[in-house]
Amino acid sequence: MAKAYEHMAHDRHWYRISGGVPLTGSVAAAGAKNSVTKLLVASLLTDKPCTLRRVPDILEVHLVLDMLTELGTTVEWSGPDEVTVHTPKITATTLPDAYSGVNRIPVLMIGPLLHRAGETLLPLPGGCTIGKRPIDFHLDGLGEMGAFVTQELRSVKVHADRLHGTHITLPFPSVGATENLLLAATLAKGTTVIHGAAVEPEIIDLVLFLQQMGALVNVETDRTITVEGVEKLRGAVHSVIPDRIETASFAALAVATDGRIEVQGAQQQHLVTFLNAIRRVGGDFAPTDDGLAFWRERPLTAVHLETGVHPGFMTDWQQPFVLALTQAEGTSTMHETIYEDRFGYTQQLAAMGANVALTDNCLGTGGCRYNRRGHQHSALITGPTKLHGAHLTIPDLRAGFAYIMAALVAEGTSTVAGTRYLERGYEDPVGKLRAVGAQIETIPTH
Ligand code: EPU
Secondary structure, rough: OHHHHHHHOOOOOOEEEEEEOOOOEEEEEOHHHHHHHHHHHHHHHHOOOEEEEEOOOOHHHHHHHHHHHHHOOOOEEEEEOOOEOOOOOOOOOOOOHOOOOOOOOHHHHHHHHHHHHEEEEEEOOOEEEOOOOOOOOHHHHHHHHHOEEEEEEEEEEEOOOOOOOEEOOOOOHHHHHHHHHHHHHHOOEEEEEEOOOOOOHHHHHHHHHHHOOOEEEEEEOOOOOOEEEOOOOOOOEOOOOEEEHHHHHHHHHHHHHOOOOEEEOOOOOHHHHHHHHHHHOOOOEEEEEOOEEEEEEOOOOEEEEOOOOOOOOOOHHHHHHHHHHHHEEEEEHHHHHHHOOOOOOOHHHHHHHEEEEOOOOOOHHHHHHHHOOOOOEEEEEEEOOOOEEEEEEEHHHHHHHHHHHHHHHHHEOOOOEOOOHHOOOOOHHHHHHHHHHOEEEEEOOO
């Protein structure tokens, strides 16, 4: 069977999309990509089976399952969205070079592999189109826990007798670094205290899973996570939280096209900041029997938003929201404080008729790490603008959904390439978009 990473090399198909109609209907939220991939890594901490439910059928999950298989994990699907992973023995402590730069998951395996095998050599994630994305916080923290780390050009080599607990202060509440240290701390000797930790719902989902596995983890209200190391962890059965980025993407689509979309399974508690923003721009939402429905309540008007760590406005909500803002009256601002380079995608929107200007100033209430350093990290979006069909090439996952939205808002027909980036993180995008009335066809690339 082809390895999942082979599908990252080229598109299997393009999309042809005809836009200009309100989208209405109902879709089911998939499990969260940014939770499930970490839960799969956590399963490496035990020699017992772990079962995950509401597993999304996305390329990213298949990539991680392939990686686990390389390390000795057996993977058994017991339904379309339920998988059992079992690693009785670590059979390899390294991943093939082909996984270098593929995604951000291999470095999260350092802790589990050190605990199970004492050493590992893993591919580095590499930068991407949204920013440099270093992993210094991960490696510094692991070093403080007693890991010996040697970073090479494309990989990182780590060994340790046994990791030990310590106090670690993260310079920024990094999601990945928090997860990495949390995973490493569960089986470390003694207590690890992570100060300045990220507390995104996906991290809490990981904490819940680890607790079911037998870990002793406490999350305080001041971004402190305390982990008392235990000797052994056991298997667990867990349902992945619904994907709050996918939910927000369909919500923004409903508002942008003046339709009404219900997302079954959507959870208000994971979307509080987003729901406020949707209301302020002129949309609204209401609970349904099984989720949340979203629609446009009045003509959209400009808003001022900035992305931030949880409970702030997620950086991954930014792109679909910006697309909705192209349909709002007046000039909106969006200050991106998480990544230094996450507006590159707006260039192609401008070619469709959107009015988006970028600046390296902080257009928010506070400064951020990127103020006036040449990073175009604030956007002014002036609307409403009529968009027209175009040929678009998706540069990354979240920009990908914004491009699909642009094509659906635009009059006329668009073609979209780079679909593999979208499909690595959105489950069955074509099926779900059709379910809300989108006219979208796939065109095989060969
Ligand atoms: N950072 C450092 N050093 C580090 C780690 C992070 O400087 O060692 C910086 C990053 O460069 C970035 C900021 O800290 O500027 C935040 O990065 P973080 O570590 O929080 O992000 P991540 O763990 O790499 C995850 C998601 C992203 C999501 C961010 C923020 C996964 C696999 N990825 O990335 O999701 O945007 O958290 O919430 O969980 C996506 O799904 O499309 C996506 C990019």
